[in-house]
Amino acid sequence: MNDTTDTTDTADAPDETDTADAPDATDTADTADETDETDGTDAIDTSADTETDHESSSPHVLSATDREDSNTPHHAFWADEVADAIEARDPDEPIVIKGGVSPSGVAHLGNFNEIMRGYFVAAVLRERGHEVRQVFTSDDKDPLRKLPRKLADSEGNIVGLGDVDAGALGRNLGKPYTDIPDPFGEADSYAAHFASLLQADADRLGVPVEMLSNTELYAEGAFDSVVERVLSDVETARTVLSAYQDKVDDSYIPFNPVCESCGKITETVTSIDLAANRVDYVCTDLTVGDRTIEGCDHEGTATFREGKLPWRFEWPGQWQVLGVDFEPFGKDHAEGSWPSGEDIARTVLDIDPPVPMTYEWFTLNGEALSSSAGNIVTVPEILELLEPEVLRYFFALNPRKARDLDLSRLDQLVDDFDRFERAYFGEVDDEDLTAFAERAYPFVVDEIDPDRIRLPYTFAAVLGMVEDPAFREQLARDEGHIPDDASQAAIDAALARVEKARTWAERMDNAYNYRLQAELPDVSFDDATAAALDSLASFVEAGHDGEAIQSEIYETAREHDLDVSELFEAGYRLFFDETQGPRLGEFLGELEREFVVDRLRREA
RNA sequence: GGGCUGGUAGCUCAGUUAGGGAGAGCGUCUGGCUUUUAACCAGACGGUCGGGGGUUCAACUCCCUCCCAGCCCGCCA
Numbered sequence A: 001m002n003d004t005t006d007t008t009d010t011a012d013a014p015d016e017t018d019t020a021d022a023p024d025a026t027d028t029a030d031t032a033d034e035t036d037e038t039d040g041t042d043a044i045d046t047s048a049d050t051e052t053d054h055e056s057s058s059p060h061v062l063s064a065t066d067r068e069d070s071n072t073p074h075h076a077f078w079a080d081e082v083a084d085a086i087e088a089r090d091p092d093e094p095i096v097i098k099g100g101v102s103p104s105g106v107a108h109l110g111n112f113n114e115i116m117r118g119y120f121v122a123a124v125l126r127e128r129g130h131e132v133r134q135v136f137t138s139d140d141k142d143p144l145r146k147l148p149r150k151l152a153d154s155e156g157n158i159v160g161l162g163d164v165d166a167g168a169l170g171r172n173l174g175k176p177y178t179d180i181p182d183p184f185g186e187a188d189s190y191a192a193h194f195a196s197l198l199q200a201d202a203d204r205l206g207v208p209v210e211m212l213s214n215t216e217l218y219a220e221g222a223f224d225s226v227v228e229r230v231l232s233d234v235e236t237a238r239t240v241l242s243a244y245q246d247k248v249d250d251s252y253i254p255f256n257p258v259c260e261s262c263g264k265i266t267e268t269v270t271s272i273d274l275a276a277n278r279v280d281y282v283c284t285d286l287t288v289g290d291r292t293i294e295g296c297d298h299e300g301t302a303t304f305r306e307g308k309l310p311w312r313f314e315w316p317g318q319w320q321v322l323g324v325d326f327e328p329f330g331k332d333h334a335e336g337s338w339p340s341g342e343d344i345a346r347t348v349l350d351i352d353p354p355v356p357m358t359y360e361w362f363t364l365n366g367e368a369l370s371s372s373a374g375n376i377v378t379v380p381e382i383l384e385l386l387e388p389e390v391l392r393y394f395f396a397l398n399p400r401k402a403r404d405l406d407l408s409r410l411d412q413l414v415d416d417f418d419r420f421e422r423a424y425f426g427e428v429d430d431e432d433l434t435a436f437a438e439r440a441y442p443f444v445v446d447e448i449d450p451d452r453i454r455l456p457y458t459f460a461a462v463l464g465m466v467e468d469p470a471f472r473e474q475l476a477r478d479e480g481h482i483p484d485d486a487s488q489a490a491i492d493a494a495l496a497r498v499e500k501a502r503t504w505a506e507r508m509d510n511a512y513n514y515r516l517q518a519e520l521p522d523v524s525f526d527d528a529t530a531a532a533l534d535s536l537a538s539f540v541e542a543g544h545d546g547e548a549i550q551s552e553i554y555e556t557a558r559e560h561d562l563d564v565s566e567l568f569e570a571g572y573r574l575f576f577d578e579t580q581g582p583r584l585g586e587f588l589g590e591l592e593r594e595f596v597v598d599r600l601r602r603e604a
Numbered sequence B: 001g002g003g004c005u006g007g008u009a010g011c012u013c014a015g016u017u018a019g020g021g022a023g024a025g026c027g028u029c030u031g032g033c034u035u036u037u038a039a040c041c042a043g044a045c046g047g048u049c050g051g052g053g054g055u056u057c058a059a060c061u062c063c064c065u066c067c068c069a070g071c072c073c074g075c076c077a
Helices: A007-013 A024-030 A063-071 A076-086 A107-128 A165-169 A190-202 A214-220 A224-232 A233-240 A311-322 A335-349 A379-383 A389-395 A407-425 A431-444 A457-463 A467-479 A488-508 A525-541 A545-558 A562-577 A584-590 A593-600
Strands: A093-100 A133-138 A150-152 A158-160 A210-215 A268-272 A277-283 A285-289 A289-295 A298-301 A326-330 A355-359 A362-364 A403-405
Touching: A024 A285, A063 A403, A076 A107, A076 A277, A076 A355, A093 A311, A107 A133, A107 A190, A107 A326, A107 A355, A107 A362, A107 A379, A107 A389, A133 A190, A133 A214, A133 A311, A158 A233, A165 A362, A190 A210, A190 A224, A190 A379, A210 A214, A224 A233, A224 A362, A233 A311, A311 A335, A335 A355, A379 A389, A389 A407, A389 A431, A407 A431, A407 A457, A407 A488, A457 A467, A457 A488, A467 A488, A467 A584, A525 A562, A525 A593, A545 A562, A545 A584, A562 A584, A562 A593
Parallel strands: A093 A133, A093 A326, A133 A210, A326 A355, A362 A403
Antiparallel strands: A150 A158, A268 A277, A277 A298, A285 A289
16 A cells, blocks of 8 residues: 555645745655655554553554553564564454555565565464464556656566556546556557566565555445445544544545546545445546546436545545454554554444554665665566565565665675574674574575575685586685585575676676676786786796696795785786785686786786 | 654664664775785774653663654545
8 A cells, every 4th residue: 555655745845935945855755756665663652651641642552552462572572562463452363464565666676575574474473373364465456646767567677657558547547447458569458567566576586475466446336335434424433534534525525536538536425326336427527636637517326336435434435344453554544544544444334453563664775765766676576686586675674764875885785684594593793683584584584594695795606707517616615605515406596696786787887897808907017016027927837736837826925025915916906907806826726727827917 | 633664884784573782895094914995804993772851779671752854644546
């Protein structure tokens, strides 16, 4: 659900005050345009127990009393805390964990919170012996409210709106996603296209999640009883919702039929016929932010399956229909949909709302993730740069903290993961980290392998400058990263990271993006250095192995009264046009001798 | 304007859920390993725990207030 927020753009409208004086912060708020996702926080907080009046009580929340009742110990892993809260409800099996989002466009990393946060909770509950069903609703009966700037083809490749028939898409504004053709002409609908992308991403991360189409749920009649319930007592529905939304007035009817004439979602129901399970409506304009999607003025009749509940009712409706026990949601829902949803669940539907958990949002390279602005990164893109377990680790971190995924510093994230992994195996002297790793690590990796080998990410990036796998392995061995008794499988797995790091170096075009220079770089050395290089060339020409060359570099430096570092730098300059690199001697020992000799003599 | 959640070392973050030593990794610097070359070891530097006030023998932790960031309080999701 959260991502659906296409909307926030509306925010910009209001602040025309910018001219003003005060650099008051508030107007920064409009920035948000669609930030969709993020990560974050769990709602668990203790404030609730004191309040009684709805609406003012903190939304988040597991009340303190719940936790006291369950005598909950403090856990190092947030998913255990959530699992405690769920168990305290004494839920029926299977326990249902839900997430959901509108298939409004490319699913980015933030949307994945809806799946990953639930995944960890599901995993913990399964470990505790429960049967768990993790579902994900594609809220695809929602109307397309505005055109995304970027789409993704069925392979997950990002493409611009210009690469598809934007005009055709534009004509579908206001229609349910499931009634809009796939811009790529492959899937059954716009909704199906993006839902399948999300499913593919879940598969890539190894998360077993059951995808459900909201449109199908309506079509099957799953929502019938909910719609009946809501419409049978519109007065109560209005009263409850009006406490959260000022706009609700006496004419408000919480049902949005799909216009049988133009196919758009309508907002104006004129009468309800409970006996026949249908409503009369007028296809009026739909306001979306500062724009209007025009209605066709058609007056028609729709059954309870030919329309949808407004989100504020639909969400609790899903809880009831699916028997949801736990649902994570973005911070945007914490103060809006959740409080009203909780109230509607209890007051209108007479059910207990699920255990909630608010997650903070992620940012990408320091900026809000935004589908509309195009500041997004998809799961497939990230998996080109690091292993799935590292990405799962990212989602295992405290949801309450906003986190930035800085692609230029992915090495830091990978290093953190490696340390987290070592902590699991008891190799890190850090109580807190170890406690966290003991609980979370098993759910982060596919397989717990004490013999796994991890090359430091930046070192892997260094290895990426050479193509030959055997050469990479040799260099890794020389640096002591591969034990002598390592299995071939472990070695292959370790070297797989080199490809990721190489791609990262190229994409970031950073200090690791260099390769053996085919041509002699533009260099100049002082006499002593030049003489040392010539001397080294002769040594190499005489035929020595890498280890000998490495030692000789030290010897040569001394003989020519040079700092060892100066000679190394000269060597790196010659071969990589850089000031640093891999262990030079061993590296040169692996190259074609003639090439090395010529290059050391600055001849080629 | 009101509310919610964050604000801990240069960077990434733990620690706050019964108040009592401010921590880790990385980075930087120094020294060592008679091969320093994206390697290892030792050590150092580095923080007014966003600011201020309060409670307390004692506050990163509790209370008040202010600042910063994001979100919600219209619609929609």
